[in-house]
Amino acid sequence: MGNCCNSFWNTPKNTDIRISLPAVCFVWQIAMIILFGVFVRYDEESDAHWAEFKKEHNITSDIDNDFYFRYPSFQDVHVMIFVGFGFLMTFLKRYSFGGVGFNFLIASFGLQWALLMQGWFHALDPTDGKIKIGVESIINADFCVAGCLIAYGACLGKVSPVQLMVLTLFGITLFAVEEYIILKLLHVRDSGGSMVIHTFGGYYGLAISWVLYRPNLQQSKRLNGSVYHSDVFAMIGTLFLWMYWPSFNSAISDHGDGQHRAAINTYLALASCVLSTFAISSLSAKKGKLDMVHIQNATLAGGVAMGTAAEFMITPYGSLIVGFLCGIISTFGYLVLTPFLEKRLKLQDTCGIHNLHAMPGVLGGVVGAITAATATESVYSHEGLINTFDFTGKYANRSPQTQGGYQAAGLCVALAFGLVGGAIVGFILKLPLWGDPADDNCFDDEVYWELPEDEESIPPILEYNNHFARKQPDTCLHNTN
């Protein structure tokens, strides 16, 4: 709409993705098929040989198949990825299709690529060189995707779906490498991903958005906001993320007390986080009016910050403290830091992922390091300590204090990968190939979607009225701009 008018002073952007998007989807999907054909097989618990495997390993009941330990959590995580992240990004008044739709696209691609990348690093069977997948693999693939969806949050409304596919391809690749370094080489514990998912994903997205800075973004200001109903849609995303976060943080923890404790700790941190978010949101506004942006986002920071420590013996009140602080920090981030970053650092962060993922992720890494460093046998029991930190094999002699140091090192790795990787990928995305929208055309579904012809929500009777009313404003817009 407004596109034409601005084309006088803007070099018109070519947002036609009719060749590029199908090409990327087709070629990459076919590549996935070929690579899966070469590399991916079922693991022993999802293969029809399970009956034999059971006998060999004296497993008496099918219920001991890992499927029954993890599948309910997997489904919760799956909902977080597609409905949680997807609907959280529907809050813009005219970018709901893009928010939920592109989230759907890149997550679907990302999880396939993640199965391969993570498989090569973590699950390669040395006997036959194949990647063996089971329920834990698909949870990890969903986790890996989460990093890229976080990054999408910073770029929401300002990039094309082709750019998002590229962002995802590199994001997953970087993720798998940093995850390998952190979890395998450094032997760091991070079952809910404060570091590997949130810190990495957050700074990856922020670095990309920083490179893609648009000085004239205020030309799309009219669309960079919510309407009443779109805020309610976004609450669907918020709540499913919030409710299922205990599953997220416990999905790949140790069987038994590990999963049990991770769920409880996350549950508590999130509850506490809601209260401090409401408090700061109310305190910061005239008459104490609450801001939906805070409620939709900062309430989730407690879950992010428990991503590392949830499976540790952080104690219930420790979880409450972490959540409490996160709600405060995250809400202040939305109030103070986001405007500051945009003004001073030229960093446009549509969803405020710095406040929801990056900062709480770093905090979570620090909390995890401290909790690990202060772990004792009296609190964990001898066997409990070994199980929780996996002090076995060549790590049998590692002390909790040393572990704390490695945890902190892991955090630095995640940060470095996010910032450096994001900057590089940002420059790739800056190439004028990808069909991104013009500065006055951001946050607008019109660019990439066939929109319903009907004026939204206007009953037929009004349309007649609009028909005539519309003529004048169009000219008028030219004058007043």
Place this chain on the structure above:
Amino acid sequence: MGNCCNSFWNTPKNTDIRISLPAVCFVWQIAMIILFGVFVRYDEESDAHWAEFKKEHNITSDIDNDFYFRYPSFQDVHVMIFVGFGFLMTFLKRYSFGGVGFNFLIASFGLQWALLMQGWFHALDPTDGKIKIGVESIINADFCVAGCLIAYGACLGKVSPVQLMVLTLFGITLFAVEEYIILKLLHVRDSGGSMVIHTFGGYYGLAISWVLYRPNLQQSKRLNGSVYHSDVFAMIGTLFLWMYWPSFNSAISDHGDGQHRAAINTYLALASCVLSTFAISSLSAKKGKLDMVHIQNATLAGGVAMGTAAEFMITPYGSLIVGFLCGIISTFGYLVLTPFLEKRLKLQDTCGIHNLHAMPGVLGGVVGAITAATATESVYSHEGLINTFDFTGKYANRSPQTQGGYQAAGLCVALAFGLVGGAIVGFILKLPLWGDPADDNCFDDEVYWELPEDEESIPPILEYNNHFARKQPDTCLHNTN
């Protein structure tokens, strides 16, 4: 908006909550942290000592950790509390933020307070004076919160968030006491909470709303209704409540057949309830047109009424009968009783919780008492009877008939606590401290929320048109302010 005009004849209410809401949130959350620090620890199944516990108790597999029995049901219950109750209350055209948002706030506070209150009464470890929490505790905390959310339904749109926090503080406290009396002292079975949750919560909310009666509420009449999309949002709440109710009623039932049977019975009662609701709704209107209010609410009554008997051998057709009757009673409630209560008893019940929770809850208590009283060994088997009613320890000699009597007594306790407690809390909430909205300002998110500036759903082109149309009211606002 309309506020200004009415300020001539209304004492203006001060709805500024900038001090009170943050103060309540901060102080109470810090109190929670301190109390959790003093009292709350992990139980033996979520503690790192689990490995030792397993050995001591000859538990062979981690899958026997209670987590795997109850966590999927917990997550379903959790969704009911936050998305179910939250979205059910988005039906008002301009109170969706308050419906889903305040629900979020008070549930998050309530579950923490519930863990403490229920812990002191039910889960205090005599060896160290600590409350030990596990997955069953967090289900019970969510249950406890449900009672207060039901009460919120009666007050929806007419109270401030600070009042809701107070309502929740006292509600949880009362809940824990009545629950202790009913479940522990009277040894009553009520795993889905027809009595302890729905009867108590329903009458608690009704008593509060009765005390807070607003004779001039018709001044907000324009906002006390739905629009097309808000009704669809509310269906999200309805359906998640409806679908997950089998998990609600079976979440804390006995392992094995207890949970299995509770889920099936609830599933059947709910299905049956839908048909009788549609029938009465259609029968009561010109041309048989259905009313969304009935479909959103009365279809759930069958789940409420199965809260006590679901784990008993009520038989599949017994469940169908209960659901069938509940759909009829509840829909008639909306058609006849709600208007009657408002006119004659001065009782304003925004969501009609009398029809959805209070009456079906009482019915559920009665059904439970009858089903218990008529239980026999031939139906349950000797061991099954003992398991189902927990006729062990000092209750080893209680007969089903006696149990039926106690069940009825439990119902009376729930009723009494709801009515008396609600009346007292109502008077506390009437103090002019809490920032509640004026009579002409109810059901309006404007009072407590920063609303998106944009006119909702009006495409930009129309705004020009509005711009002029708005001028006159705008000036009017200036003058009358």
Place this chain on the structure above:
Amino acid sequence: MGNCCNSFWNTPKNTDIRISLPAVCFVWQIAMIILFGVFVRYDEESDAHWAEFKKEHNITSDIDNDFYFRYPSFQDVHVMIFVGFGFLMTFLKRYSFGGVGFNFLIASFGLQWALLMQGWFHALDPTDGKIKIGVESIINADFCVAGCLIAYGACLGKVSPVQLMVLTLFGITLFAVEEYIILKLLHVRDSGGSMVIHTFGGYYGLAISWVLYRPNLQQSKRLNGSVYHSDVFAMIGTLFLWMYWPSFNSAISDHGDGQHRAAINTYLALASCVLSTFAISSLSAKKGKLDMVHIQNATLAGGVAMGTAAEFMITPYGSLIVGFLCGIISTFGYLVLTPFLEKRLKLQDTCGIHNLHAMPGVLGGVVGAITAATATESVYSHEGLINTFDFTGKYANRSPQTQGGYQAAGLCVALAFGLVGGAIVGFILKLPLWGDPADDNCFDDEVYWELPEDEESIPPILEYNNHFARKQPDTCLHNTN
């Protein structure tokens, strides 16, 4: 509204369902209660005799109760039926109440009738002539209902709720018979129902819609489309179907590797399907703009097509291929086939179930037959082959090749039942008894629902403006019609 004007040349239809709908609901629900009373009892795992049963069968832990194997999947399936199908059908701008509401009604009736019908055919206990139900029964009842909800998709907006109840009554009956023939008599494997659910349901609905062809349906054209927000609502349905489809296809598979593998295969096929759908959708439009109809529907086709083969050793890349092809076929269906069918075959298919269920269902049947026919002991292991295809009892000597043939035969049975059954039921529904809407009144909630009085989403300030503006268009409409 427009109704009055058209009544000059249309025989006015009587859409009053005040007698018929309540009568159907009441009488059928009472019949259910009576039949359940005569026939339905708990099975040994949901009966209080479970404690005894455990001892007799040397079951050591309650966790071996089938409830814990299947309940999480059941809840996911349940969400698909009510929220998935329900919200997928809210995409029409003014039929969201009917979409989600009638789905709710007929599913609630259908699952009861399915428990009886499937019980008589599959679960009749020979010792006492009773149907014994457990968690697997209620999953199967939900599955059975899915067939009818698919059929509803073809008729959406064009039939009355009474017609839908009749459609469901016959649909469930036919389903139970075809399922008995396919699964029991032919011993075909179809755990996710590519054939018994999707092929049958798809062609059943298409045949009905073909018989009910409305030559003047373009009179309702103004309402046969979406608006912005209704498309976002529909995405709720899409995503819950998409995310939980792995549970759908694995819900009644074999314990252990069967369920595990079915979930993974479905997960992969669906991911792949998303990419090819986006590709074709973008390729087919000017400037590569995506169409929400494709994203909402064709992305699901991969799950449909894995309904038979998901539990087989189809391999991960095999699943990706199936999904990939399905996305292409289904999107082409929406682009080419639906308009063709409407023009040439006089087949009006509101939701495009031919593209989402019928074609992918057939494809899934074929894929299943091929995968079965090519199964070998080296891939499955000896015991694995027997378990997967249940080559026990009188089928102990059936070879995979023979099984492949039977699978193909099963597909034909499903097709035949759908087409013939649908045609017959279509003629029954054509009787002028059922209160269906006039041709110019389709896709309109006004016919069967009390709609909120307020103009939707128009803020009060605008209404003043509308009030006057409306006068002229009203007269104008009469003239221009």
